[in-house]
Structure formats: structure tokens, C-alpha cells
Amino acid sequence: MKGRKEMHRNEAKILNSSSFFCNSSCAYFPCHATTEPDRFNCLFCYCPLYSLGKNCGGSYTYLDNGIKDCSFCDFPHDPENYERILKRLSDEYQKNSNQKEGKL
Secondary structure, eight states, X not given: XXXXXXXXXXXXXXXXXXXXXXXXXXXXXXXXOOSOGGGOOOTTSSOTTGGGGGGSOSOOEEOTTSOEEOTTOOGGGSGGXXXXXXXXXXXXXXXXXXXXXXXX
16 A cells, blocks of 8 residues: 555645546536545546446446436546556557457
8 A cells, every 4th residue: 555645745746647637627627526625637528438338437427318427427537547548548549459450
């Protein structure tokens, strides 16, 4: 388990990097309920995993009209998930590339 000082150093690196952007002046900020508005990452304002439907890995429901409702999902807004999202997008790209080439 990481020590408290190391965790704070790692978080400071994330919050002061190109993997984090907080737009607190946005008219919709925060677009999801949060207890930590200073850690709310707006970099993925529109979730890049949304199009994966049921396989996105986030917390969602489907409305009666069939529209996916991500109102209670904060996965793309957590600074700790930046690398996970990039990995997931890379995996999906590779999977789709392999399918197009007939490798699967």
C-alpha cells in the first residue's frame, strides 16, 4: 500500500499534467454529482467509451426509450482513470483493426 505522501505526490502529478483539465467555469460544471470538484476531470467531457454500449465498463442505465443514461457515472471524470481509458481505446482500436484484416 502506498504511503500518504507518495499518494499526494502522484495526485499532484496527475492534476498538473496534460491528462487532467478542470473547467469549473463551464455552465454545466460539474455535469455529474461529485464530492471532490477540484479533482473533477473535464478532459473527457464526452465519454470516449460511450459508443461501446454495454461494454463501456462504466456505471449506467438504459432509459425506457433505449437511450443510455450515464448520469451517475464518474469513470471518465476521475483523474486516476486517464490511463485506463487510453488503454481501453487502444485495445478497441486493435480489436477493430484485427477484425478488418480478418485476423479474428
